[in-house]
Amino acid sequence: MDTHTLTAFVSAADSGSFSLAAEKLFLTQPAISKRISNLEQQMGCRLFDRIGRKVFLTDAGQALLPKAKHILLEMEDTRRMLMNLSGNIGGRLSLAASHHVSLHRLPDALRTFSNQHPEVELDLQFTESEVAYDSILHGDRELAIITLSPHPHPQIEAKPIWQDRMRFVVANDHPLAAQKQVSFKDLNRFNAILPDEKTFTREIAEQYFGEQGLSLNVIMSTNYLDTIRMMVSIGLGWSLLPQTLIDESLTELNVSAPPITRPLGLIFHRERTLSNAAQVFIELLGPDNT
DSSP states (O other): OOHHHHHHHHHHHHHTOHHHHHHHHTOOHHHHHHHHHHHHHHHTSOOEEEETTEEEEOHHHHHHHHHHHHHHHHHHHHHHHHHHHTTOOOEEEEEEEEHHHHHHTSHHHHHHHHHHOTTEEEEEEEEOHHHHHHHHHTTSOSEEEEEOOSSOOTTEEEEEEEEEEEEEEEETTSGGGGOSSBOHHHHHTSOEEEOOTTSHHHHHHHHHHHHTTOOOOEEEEOSOHHHHHHHHHTTSOBEEEEGGGOOTTEEEOOBSSOOEEEEEEEEEETTSOOOHHHHHHHHHHOOOOO
């Protein structure tokens, strides 16, 4: 058993397909199949059931998967630790970032980092904050720059960097747009357009309404804030959006409530050894709080 074989096994298990695993690892499908077959021979049991083009873990495969991931993480952690001893800043830096942060907060930092450290290979995944959070928790990424969770996991180290001021907004011709003061009860008389349930931004909104004994009246959900802005601008409902997204098509409401902010920042796993490149990137971002 070696790391290449375990990597093929984990990739096939996560994707449910030998061909997708081959694409991810830049190998041929026969090469993946051979590695899995060799592993099954070494383990003395079948690890996958092959049904059509899909593969499914057997009970033995299910039992092996967390162990295999742990071994690979330990090997990667050891490799980074030894590389760090040299003081060199190089290799691959795997990042995940939310769509909003990627568009509105990261470009300058990424450009500066790339210019200062061209020897570092940036592996950047754009995704939802919650997906990025899980990728850190399961060891798939080294750093993530996201909307921080209101309920952080004990194994996650979170560093706030920016405070995103949130505003209640409606279309310019919405009935609430003419009101000088708006309450949560006023908002609750109209439809809301917000990110999906279980997103960090949705949790913030639900918390504020819950404190007033109200439930949100959400008619549409999407995790793309630019799409929400468009739907609000044509009068389909109100929303809670970062101030950086508000333009002339929207009216900010004067809501009787304390200022609402959501923290944006970076996270990493407490038990993972950070590469020199990751440490430099963290220092580059630094606390901004704007």
